[in-house]
Amino acid sequence: MCGITGVYAFNMVGRVSMINVSNSTMTLAQRGPDFQGSYHDNIVALGHRRLSIIDTSACGHQPMSDHSERYMIIFNGEIFNYKELREQLVSKGVTFNSETDTEVLLQLYITEGKSCLEKLNGFFAFAIYDKEEQSLFLARDRMGIKPLYYLEDENRVLFASEMKAILAYGIDKTLDYEALYTYLQLNYIPAPKTIFRDVKKLLPGHSLYIRNGKVTTECYYQIPYKKNSHTSLSYDDQKKKLAQLLEGSVQKRLVADVPLGSFLSGGIDSSVIATLASRHKPDLHTFSIGYSDEKFFDETHYARLVAKKIGTEHTVFSLTNYDLYRHVHDILNYIDEPFADSSAIAVYILSKETRKHATVALSGDGADEVFSGYNKHAAFLKMINAGSAATTVGALTPLWSILPKSRGNALTNKFRQLHRFGKGMKLSAKERYWQWAGYAAENEAIKLFTNDALSALNRQKYQSFKDQLLQYIPEGGDINDILYTDVRLVLPDDMLTKVDRMSMANSLEIRVPFLDHEIVEFAFSLPADSKINSQLRKRIVQDTFRDLLPTELYNRPKKGFEVPLLKWLRQEMKSTIKDDLLADHFIQQQGIFDVKTVQKLKRKLFSANPGDVHARIWGLLVFQWWWKRHCA
Structure with missing residues (x-):
């Protein structure tokens, strides 16, 4: 690299x-x-x-x-x-x-x-x-x-x-x-x-x-995706082909003249990659990250189960909230364009620690976008099927709006998800995707601008840009339409950007076997129900490799590679928010954001019902830090 x-x-x-x-x-x-x-x-x-x-x-x-x-x-x-x-x-x-x-x-x-x-x-x-x-x-x-x-x-x-x-x-x-x-x-x-x-x-x-x-x-290349044109292979043969393609992809990515290891988060994707890699590299070293004071986000138990089963040398980096705060300045200084996926913090620290042992690491990134692994995919499936449960959730949107919502625990996180789903039910397919892909609706984001900033915003150009990004989502489409947009939008501009920047900040090369173009092309030849149904996301990935992984990895909620951002912003970063980057005097002097709207976001952050506001606050903090460094 x-x-x-x-x-x-x-x-x-x-x-x-x-x-x-x-x-x-x-x-x-x-x-x-x-x-x-x-x-x-x-x-x-x-x-x-x-x-x-x-x-x-x-x-x-x-x-x-x-x-x-x-x-x-x-x-x-x-x-x-x-x-x-x-x-x-x-x-x-x-x-x-x-x-x-x-x-x-x-x-x-x-x-x-x-x-x-x-x-x-x-x-x-x-x-x-x-x-x-x-x-x-x-x-x-x-x-x-x-x-x-x-x-x-x-x-x-x-x-x-x-x-x-x-x-x-x-x-x-x-x-x-x-x-x-x-x-x-x-x-x-x-x-x-x-x-x-x-x-x-x-x-x-x-x-x-x-x-x-x-x-x-x-x-020179577009994924050869044709709507309603799927492989004639049976589901069993699809699994056999995926196993063959993915093992070949992993094997190709083991070539290096320097130490090579594999990330192992405890989720299905990285566990599959590490398991296949261990077949061809008996001395494989695996690495995972955990949160010693945030058990809701910690998945290292599952990573250890996989490492024990496949016999790798396994290293766990256990973090506290203070560890996140200790690295934040280095992370923000490296970010040279606003980018506020908070899980970048964890990827940075994992890469930093892994680099002490290896120069190359394999990762399970890409499987969620290609094979349907996100909550929003399950939500879209409910919308497409339009069952009674979905209708009930939509009807109860006024209730979800007043219940406490945050990612801090399972119950409030469920209320947050139900509220997002209920709001999304009322929208067109394109607008639903746009809302579920982000953290703020257009009408919420526009309120952040001052009059001067609004005059600099060309809404027609913005709409044209947005239409271009959403052009492959039709009304009445299926999950593959959503995945195709994810692979063109979320994957390169969020997930892969995060991995590239945070790994390169630590001189670590990350290789992503799920994104071999032959695998991606195969994935888009599959019918939607090979990837997701009402019981199972990433169905074909889970079914193909079920016998290779510990049974404990199945039938548990997907957490994702998140960080406990809400508590961190309320404690370690509180003075930065109130007295520096989002301070009224700085916002006023800068002239981009509306002081009163930022004040409302800050009040919500420190309230009993923060919802997803911590993600919006983090987005503002990242921009402010970047702006001070490059534009002030």
């Missing part, structure tokens, strides 16, 4: 940006602590930070050129089928200087051009410069596991693995208020938008090509 950055200059003004490549590259040091390299000519400047995983020798340093020195590559990611691709290239007479997947990717591009992307199995963001044509080719992996930011204007194209590396070029920092409005609802910013008006994220499965002053973007 690495960090990349670069400039393509259209003119002399653009070339001035090249003096910042070294500083931009240095901002990515945590992504690649092992080596820093650079290249520049009159057209292009490239910077690279290396985290050595495969062929850790100097032969793998980047930027890397071919034998003729016509082509130059910088690469972030892993190509898991690089050995097979290498053999094919050798059979055509290609020779290699290293054992790296980077050189295989470079030679594949030289041989096949842009179509090389169709042969890659892995996750990546890379740039390849052709000196003779003076062209630059950028690409991002199919699922969006690796990030790629870019800025295009009349003078240059800038690109980088993280926003902080783009900021190092001294860009304009005008906020994108449509992006901010979206963030205030979802707690993250979906691609292609970023918090800055001029910076974009390259979409998953897309490439960008620059030649002769022209910039073109292309979609």
